[in-house]
Amino acid sequence: MDWPRGLDGLSYGGDYNPEQWPEEVWDDDVLLMREAGVNIVSLGVFSWARLEPREGEYDFGWLETVLDKLHAGGIRVCLATPTASPPPWFTLAHPDALNVRPDGVRQVHGSRDTYDVTAPAYREASLRIAAALAERYAEHPALAMWHVHNEYGSMSHSPHAERAFRIWLEAKYETLDALNAAWWGSFWSQHYGDWDQILAPRATQYLANPAHELDFKRFTSDAMLDHYKEQRDLLREANPEVPVTTNFVFGQWVPVDQWKWAGELDLIAFDSYPSAPDERAEQQSAFHADLSRSWAGGGDWLLMEQAAASVHSKDGAIAKSPGRMARHSMIHISRGSKGAMFFQWRAGRGGAEQWHSALVPHAGKNTRMFREVVELGNALPGIAHTTAEPVEADVAILWSPESWWATSGAHLPAPVDYLENAAQIHRVLRERGVVADFASPEGDLSKYSTVIAPTTYVLSRAAAENLRWFTAGGGRLVASYLTGAVDEHCQVWLDGYLGGLTDLFGIRVTEHLPQPAGERRALWNFGAAERFCELVELRGAQCVTQYATGDLVEGQPAVTVNPFGEGEAWYVSCKLGDDAWDRLFEELELTGPGGPGLDVVDRGEWRFIVNHTEQEAQVGHVIVPAGSWAVDKQPR
Ligand code: GAL
Numbered sequence: 190m191d192w193p194r195g196l197d198g199l200s201y202g203g204d205y206n207p208e209q210w211p212e213e214v215w216d217d218d219v220l221l222m223r224e225a226g227v228n229i230v231s232l233g234v235f236s237w238a239r240l241e242p243r244e245g246e247y248d249f250g251w252l253e254t255v256l257d258k259l260h261a262g263g264i265r266v267c268l269a270t271p272t273a274s275p276p277p278w279f280t281l282a283h284p285d286a287l288n289v290r291p292d293g294v295r296q297v298h299g300s301r302d303t304y305d306v307t308a309p310a311y312r313e314a315s316l317r318i319a320a321a322l323a324e325r326y327a328e329h330p331a332l333a334m335w336h337v338h339n340e341y342g343s344m345s346h347s348p349h350a351e352r353a354f355r356i357w358l359e360a361k362y363e364t365l366d367a368l369n370a371a372w373w374g375s376f377w378s379q380h381y382g383d384w385d386q387i388l389a390p391r392a393t394q395y396l397a398n399p400a401h402e403l404d405f406k407r408f409t410s411d412a413m414l415d416h417y418k419e420q421r422d423l424l425r426e427a428n429p430e431v432p433v434t435t436n437f438v439f440g441q442w443v444p445v446d447q448w449k450w451a452g453e454l455d456l457i458a459f460d461s462y463p464s465a466p467d468e469r470a471e472q473q474s475a476f477h478a479d480l481s482r483s484w485a486g487g488g489d490w491l492l493m494e495q496a497a498a499s500v501h502s503k504d505g506a507i508a509k510s511p512g513r514m515a516r517h518s519m520i521h522i523s524r525g526s527k528g529a530m531f532f533q534w535r536a537g538r539g540g541a542e543q544w545h546s547a548l549v550p551h552a553g554k555n556t557r558m559f560r561e562v563v564e565l566g567n568a569l570p571g572i573a574h575t576t577a578e579p580v581e582a583d584v585a586i587l588w589s590p591e592s593w594w595a596t597s598g599a600h601l602p603a604p605v606d607y608l609e610n611a612a613q614i615h616r617v618l619r620e621r622g623v624v625a626d627f628a629s630p631e632g633d634l635s636k637y638s639t640v641i642a643p644t645t646y647v648l649s650r651a652a653a654e655n656l657r658w659f660t661a662g663g664g665r666l667v668a669s670y671l672t673g674a675v676d677e678h679c680q681v682w683l684d685g686y687l688g689g690l691t692d693l694f695g696i697r698v699t700e701h702l703p704q705p706a707g708e709r710r711a712l713w714n715f716g717a718a719e720r721f722c723e724l725v726e727l728r729g730a731q732c733v734t735q736y737a738t739g740d741l742v743e744g745q746p747a748v749t750v751n752p753f754g755e756g757e758a759w760y761v762s763c764k765l766g767d768d769a770w771d772r773l774f775e776e777l778e779l780t781g782p783g784g785p786g787l788d789v790v791d792r793g794e795w796r797f798i799v800n801h802t803e804q805e806a807q808v809g810h811v812i813v814p815a816g817s818w819a820v821d822k823q824p825r
Pocket of ligand 1: 339340438460462494496532542545
């Protein structure tokens with residue numbers, strides 16, 4: 190499918206909210222977009238209250254005018270269904286369609302994302318507004334893509350959700366006996382005698398059941414996907430030529446299993462909001478980009494949103510220095526995005542995001558920001574042809590949303606930061622110049638020579654077999670602590686953990702040894718273990734390095750390697766620091782043309798270089814000024 194429809198080059202633009210502005214601004218917007226090289230905008234993302242001011246009564250006049258003006262200006266449109274923010278009349282008429290927090294508080298409108306995808310009234314209203322838009326605009330010449338909803342993520346613990354959860358559970362387990370067995374129901378008297386006894390995992394007196402919580406997140410991901418699919422099918426039917434997407438976002442609060450969703454989107458779209466002010470923002474951007482490309486099966490995807498002028502950290506927004514917006518955009522484009530889009534086109538005067546940066550700042554076009562926007566927008570058409578070939582990676586990092594969800598439980602032997610562990614592997618590889626893919630634990634691994642499983646805590650039987658098959662066939666598998674600690678029902682794998690793969694790793698893990706925060710156990714020649722290590726018994730594997738200090742572990746294997754079939758399985762029994770991972774990757778000869786502060790990505794005959802450092806960089810014959818980027822022919 191040609192996407193976004195009618196757009197040949199790279200997409201450049203962002204969320205456009207003309208409904209927040211008087212009509213006089215709209216013509217100016219189109220002129221400025223043209224000046225900036227903007228060729229596509231996401232329109233109407235939160236406009237439900239303006240499109241359907243009263244139930245069943247529509248006002249499409251303004252949208253019509255805007256669509257026509259954009260079309261006349263040669264700007265394509267990614268038209269949103271506005272279902273992420275139901276209007277006040279809806280929520281007041283259907284309070285049961287508002288989401289309920291685990292503590293039972295029903296949220297009210299006044300912000301956004303107050304919806305419960307399992308509420309029949311919300312489902313109906315969502316379909317109605319989507320159908321009304323499809324009926325009017327499916328054939329509009331400006332329409333390039335449908336943007337369903339926005340950043341699916343709101344969980345609800347409402348009675349509707351509970352009813353739908355029970356139906357989902359019954360389809361999955363068929364019998365209560367099977368569910369009780371899977372959830373280890375005899376513990377704390379949690380044996381269910383009737384499906385109706387099962388609740389959403391609401392606030393409880395003490396620890397919740399991890400299997401119950403994991404299933405609820407799986408269910409929520411599926412329920413939101415159903416909501417997406419209903420709209421997608423309707424939009425597709427209205428015009429099969431127009432691709433349909435929704436924008437993924439990243440966060441612990443987002444129960445979306447991207448592997449399951451990916452096949453349902455015509456194009457993977459991602460909103461990248463790094464959360465650290467320093468060079469970790471570049472690392473996170475590359476991490477987001479490689480994940481998005483991997484969800485897209487290695488093919489094209491689209492950076493749907495990023496902030497133009499600032500990075501949002503815990504301490505508030507940090508201004509992006511000159512050139513940083515372009516470099517972040519190039520991180521994404523070099524790693525497979527078919528463009529760079531932003532939240533948002535014009536900075537708002539009011540509302541909760543009035544201080545969010547934009548392509549057109551409050552101060553207007555005569556600003557440093559807008560000049561940078563124009564510069565990038567005018568540079569992109571010149572490099573569109575260099576993005577035709579895919580990014581090829583030889584190394585994959587396993588990405589397991591379920592391991593992320595399951596390790597967020599408070600019942601673990603010690604806190605585990607799954608996201609950081611996955612990001613750490615990616616970060617260290619990136620610093621070594623290696624561009625990595627991500628892969629699903631149950632996905633096709635055959636094209637990779639090395640697969641790294643960071644703390645892949647939940648390992649299903651199918652995933653374990655997949656890893657066995659990959660290694661036996663000649664692959665190199667590297668797994669870190671707690672991998673395969675539990676199965677798909679959060680039940681511990683007995684007799685050595687490791688997903689039952691003790692023969693593959695040639696070891697048994699016999700004990701988990703959490704240690705106080707800040708205490709380190711040294712490894713010979715390999716840095717130190719932080720916070721967590723395991724007692725490992727060799728069963729055929731060789732010891733690569735051992736613990737040099739620490740009660741119980743001193744002299745015991747810390748990192749091991751075992752030949753298996755045509756391949757080999759490495760195991761890292763502790764949380765290592767970046768330097769130790771770097772040392773291990775040195776041993777595994779994982780290196781590439783980039784390096785610290787330097788993103789280098791090769792695609793076909795083209796080499797993309799993004800220099801984040803304050804010094805000029807030379808890569809092969811190409812010199813890239815400090816804080817700048819270049820695309821050139823690869824050296825032969
Ligand atoms: C995104 C969202 C946008 C806007 C942006 C602000 O997550 O999709 O609507 O809120 O964050 O950073």
